[in-house]
Amino acid sequence: MMGFGVLLRKEIREQIRTGRLVAVAAVFVLFGIIGPLTDRYMKDLIDAIGSQSGGFTIEVPGPSLAGSAGQILKNLSQFGIICALLLAMGSVAWEKDRGTAGLILTKPASRAAFLGAKLAAMALTLAVAVTLGCGLGYLYTALLYPAPFDGPGFVAMAVLLWWLLVIFAAITMLGSTVTRSAVAAAGIGLISLLVLGIVAALPVVGPFMPTSLGSIALDLCLARDPGSIVGPILFNVALVPALFTVTWLAFRRQEL
Amino acid sequence: MEPATIALIVLPLLIVQVGLMLFALYDLFQEDRRVKGDKIIWAIVIALVNIIGPLIYLFAGRDESRGAESAEGRSATAHGDSITTILATWPRLDATGEMAVATAGLTKRYGRIVALDHLDLTVPSGCIFGFLGPNGAGKTTTLRLLTGLAGATNGTGSVAGVPIGGTGGQLARHIGYLDQDPRFYGWMKGRELLTMVGELHGLRGYGLRQRVGEVLEIVGLSDAAGRRIGGYSGGMRQRLGIGQALINQPSVLFLDEPVSSLDPEGRRDVLGIISRLRGTATVFMSTHILNDVERVCDRVAILNLGHLVVEGPIDDLLERYAQPIYELEPEPNQPDGIGRLATLMRAQPWAREVRTEPDVVRVFVQDPKVAGPAMLPLLASCGVDLVRFERARPSLEDVFLRLVAESDLRIAPRLEIPVTGLDGRGRR
Numbered sequence: 009m010m011g012f013g014v015l016l017r018k019e020i021r022e023q024i025r026t027g028r029l030v031a032v033a034a035v036f037v038l039f040g041i042i043g044p045l046t047d048r049y050m051k052d053l054i055d056a057i058g059s060q061s062g063g064f065t066i067e068v069p070g071p072s073l074a075g076s077a078g079q080i081l082k083n084l085s086q087f088g089i090i091c092a093l094l095l096a097m098g099s100v101a102w103e104k105d106r107g108t109a110g111l112i113l114t115k116p117a118s119r120a121a122f123l124g125a126k127l128a129a130m131a132l133t134l135a136v137a138v139t140l141g142c143g144l145g146y147l148y149t150a151l152l153y154p155a156p157f158d159g160p161g162f163v164a165m166a167v168l169l170w171w172l173l174v175i176f177a178a179i180t181m182l183g184s185t186v187t188r189s190a191v192a193a194a195g196i197g198l199i200s201l202l203v204l205g206i207v208a209a210l211p212v213v214g215p216f217m218p219t220s221l222g223s224i225a226l227d228l229c230l231a232r233d234p235g236s237i238v239g240p241i242l243f244n245v246a247l248v249p250a251l252f253t254v255t256w257l258a259f260r261r262q263e264l
Numbered sequence: 265m266e267p268a269t270i271a272l273i274v275l276p277l278l279i280v281q282v283g284l285m286l287f288a289l290y291d292l293f294q295e296d297r298r299v300k301g302d303k304i305i306w307a308i309v310i311a312l313v314n315i316i317g318p319l320i321y322l323f324a325g326r327d328e329s330r331g332a333e334s335a336e337g338r339s340a341t342a343h344g345d346s347i348t349t350i351l352a353t354w355p356r357l358d359a360t361g362e363m364a365v366a367t368a369g370l371t372k373r374y375g376r377i378v379a380l381d382h383l384d385l386t387v388p389s390g391c392i393f394g395f396l397g398p399n400g401a402g403k404t405t406t407l408r409l410l411t412g413l414a415g416a417t418n419g420t421g422s423v424a425g426v427p428i429g430g431t432g433g434q435l436a437r438h439i440g441y442l443d444q445d446p447r448f449y450g451w452m453k454g455r456e457l458l459t460m461v462g463e464l465h466g467l468r469g470y471g472l473r474q475r476v477g478e479v480l481e482i483v484g485l486s487d488a489a490g491r492r493i494g495g496y497s498g499g500m501r502q503r504l505g506i507g508q509a510l511i512n513q514p515s516v517l518f519l520d521e522p523v524s525s526l527d528p529e530g531r532r533d534v535l536g537i538i539s540r541l542r543g544t545a546t547v548f549m550s551t552h553i554l555n556d557v558e559r560v561c562d563r564v565a566i567l568n569l570g571h572l573v574v575e576g577p578i579d580d581l582l583e584r585y586a587q588p589i590y591e592l593e594p595e596p597n598q599p600d601g602i603g604r605l606a607t608l609m610r611a612q613p614w615a616r617e618v619r620t621e622p623d624v625v626r627v628f629v630q631d632p633k634v635a636g637p638a639m640l641p642l643l644a645s646c647g648v649d650l651v652r653f654e655r656a657r658p659s660l661e662d663v664f665l666r667l668v669a670e671s672d673l674r675i676a677p678r679l680e681i682p683v684t685g686l687d688g689r690g691r692r
Contacts, residue, residue, distance in 0.1 A: 010432060014463040018449075025451040027291060031322045034284045035315065038277060045273050090316075094323040106447045111508070113431040114411050114441040115464040121432075151272070190324065263414040264431070 011117030019129030036141030440509030450494030499530035586658030
């Protein structure tokens with residue numbers, strides 16, 4: 009990984025200077041706040057509308073910690089995956105297209121370091137954003153509900169959410185490397201989201217899919233029994249290095 | 265709901281949402297910001313597409329790789345004496361007689377297209393080497409093979425004694441490389457880029473700061489070092505490109521068309537830097553601007569259709585291949601007379617070629633002792649009034665055009681698929 013430290017510093021600076029870190033963090037802050045608010049006030053809002061609409065009523069469950077956690081997780085995972093795709097789609101394709109990959113790789117820097125620095129910087133950006141989003145979600149839940157979430161369970165949820173996003177960043181970076189097109193890379197990310205979502209519904213392999221991390225995270229947050237989680241978590245932890253290795257193998261022989 | 269609750273709900277959401285939008289708009293309308301497409305369209309997207317608009321703009325809308333369109337902010341290249349003083353402290357190339365670049369049968373195919381065919385080339389250490397050829401000749405392909413950016417289909421090569429092939433290895437420590445159209449990270453400052461490249465080469469602390477300072481001085485960017493590269497003009501980016509290629513004091517410096525996109529002042533600056541590197545680095549420079557080659561290069565190779573046509577010191581090539589030339593500059597508005605004169609001269613046994621250009625007629629002859637005296641009666645018979653009539657010094661351009669034309673006839677019929685129009689990456 010020759011040059012990894014230098015390139016990681018460059019990538020982190022790029023995330024900050026180009027406003028990407030700010031943008032992703034802002035999205036997570038927004039949806040971290042919206043989650044508990046939606047759960048807490050949605051019923052009041054619907055009831056208020058219903059009382060003025062001449063008898064038409066919609067049944068909405070009342071506010072609860074489970075509802076708040078579900079909203080936080082749903083919002084942050086949906087918009088988080090979009091952010092992960094946006095972060096990763098041009099990571100390699102644009103550098104190759106612009107010639108900046110050639111600029112870096114004619115220096116003493118390995119291709120593994122070039123890719124590794126990008127993935128690590130994206131993971132850091134997502135970590136900052138998840139921390140802010142989940143932190144505010146936790147804070148707003150504590151303000152709006154009688155009791156806050158169980159601390160360790162909520163942290164476990166945040167960590168699994170973060171890892172889910174890193175997996176999608178890694179998939180999209182692989183697409184960005186293989187296709188040489190940012191749009192195609194984003195397409196690969198979206199298709200993989202769709203396919204993994206479908207496969208997650210299958211009985212045997214389903215629990216091992218990254219998209220199943222969401223239900224494990226929710227169970228951990230609410231101190232419910234998630235069932236057997238060691239296998240799925242280990243599989244998903246191994247998925248990022250595996251995706252990185254495939255990306256590196258594809259990139260290793262590419263002409264720039 | 266109580267007002268405090270409403271404030272709790274609405275205010276943070278509003279602040280984040282509007283803040284993101286304003287941040288994106290501020291970024292969009294920065295003076296040196298270049299975007300993909302139209303700024304007004306982006307402003308509408310940012311303002312109207314809730315949350316996602318600013319995100320799409322910030323992630324995909326900006327063009328960070330190009331510099332500013334205007335040449336505003338040109339900073340003068342350091343005084344020649346200053347550059348010479350700095351370069352005098354840099355290590356000199358040892359006169360070992362080793363080859364800086366050596367290739368044997370180097371070949372590059374893109375499918376059925378042969379972009380480079382069995383290139384056997386040696387470049388002595390310490391010289392400034394001009395690598396010439398028309399567009400699509402294979403110059404950029406060769407540079408990409410020599411720098412490890414592309415892999416050879418066949419053949420071998422070495423640079424500074426290190427075998428070529430792949431990036432990031434030992435080769436990278438010995439070379440500097442400037443791309444044909446150098447692009448950088450627009451958000452970075454000039455000094456930051458050089459510092460990053462220096463760090464990749466293992467420089468740290470005082471040594472790094474000193475080297476960066478020296479290189480900025482050499483390329484004349486000391487005053488602009490603290491500015492975003494996105495605001496640099498084309499000439500400044502080119503000089504920054506040379507700077508990043510020099511940061512490791514390379515023994516071989518590869519420059520792909522270093523002056524082709526520059527204005528005359530920029531060309532003069534860059535050629536000045538290149539000529540002062542003589543003895544400090546072997547400069548391998550591809551170009552098709554032959555006047556520049558004659559100004560700075562010691563040796564040249566001419567490549568055409570992926571084949572090496574000729575290689576050697578410029579003086580030797582001129583001696584071997586240049587034909588004696590007479591230049592006739594007629595008074596204006598004599599098209600008929602000039603036409604008759606050209607036809608008449610082409611029919612003479614001593615004339616090899618007659619080229620009529622807008623202001624001058626160039627006559628390539630076999631033997632000037634025969635041709636000179638024979639020309640004057642022809643001029644008189646055609647009634648062409650001349651401003652100037654002289655025997656000219658043959659130029660590299662004459663040699664280039666002649667050898668390329670001859671090699672076209674020799675090589676083109678043998679090609680399975682024409683290579684003309686390919687870029688250095690094998691794309692049309």
